[in-house]
Amino acid sequence: AGSIVDPSDSRKLKQSGLIHIVTASGLQVFVLAFLLFQLLRFLPASRPAQIVVVASILCLYALAAGLNPAVVRASVMSILALSAHLFRREPDALSSLALAGIGYLLWNPHAVYSPGFALSFVTVACVALFFKRAPIDLSDRRQLLLRWSNDFLCLSWVICVAALPLSAYYFGVVSAVSVLSNLLVAWCTPLLVGGSILTYVLSTVLPTVAAAISSHILGPLSQWVLTVLDWTGGEGSSLNLPPFSGYWLVLFYGALILTVRRRVVQP
DSSP: TTTTTTTTHHHHHHHHGGGGGSOHHHHHHHHHHHHHHHHHSSSOOOHHHHHHHHHHHHHHHHHHTTTHHHHHOOOOOHHHHHHGGGGGGOOHHHHHHHHHHHHHHHHOOOGGHHHHHHHHHHHHHHHHHHHOOOOOOOTHHHHHHHHHHHHHHHHHHHHHHHHHHHHHHHHHHEEESSSHHHHHHHTHHHHHHHHHHHHHTTTTTTTHHHHHHHHIIIIHHHHHHHHHHHHHHSSSGEEEEOOOTTTTHHHHHHHHHOOOOOOOOOO
């Protein structure tokens, strides 16, 4: 990100814990897969054919992103989630994550030592294990707003706890405001990603519409992200830590896994 982002903004992104929003990430893949699948539903094509189209585009995207671990992981998980019902199975995040990880390491075993692989897979594993959404009444707007706010807060906290030790180990720097900064921009990041993809597609056929979306929707959202970046990316927003042994990571994540409680559904 440093080659295309101003150095001062790059520093703020790291200090605020928002560096992931300017890199090829799993979020972009999930948004792209969702948009593609929703568009294909309007075409007279069977579900298997739609999945083949989405899978082909995601594979091309992964290749264009240099087979980034996060992009490959999200692509595999998206394809498996869309294909689950074809085999009369429920989508399972941990199973698809394990398959993506095994496949990636068979292709590139040395990736297990890279921070990108560790951060991507460990964070998503923690989200799958610890982030649970309770059913809500969609007709109750007050309950819906409270639930969404609670979900954003819980998700930001889970991601912070999962990623903080790895960030400290690999980079020696951890953001002290990552929960707050991610909470402030979490709601608009999918809109920015989806809107950017949609604008790029429309720019070839409807340039006026694309320009309007970019000016009136993407512009204000981008300005909000920059404002949050200025608020949370100051010098006092991060902590510098001394190097430490990687064995402490084993103890931390081992203890974290021991806190997992599986909910048993009674017949």
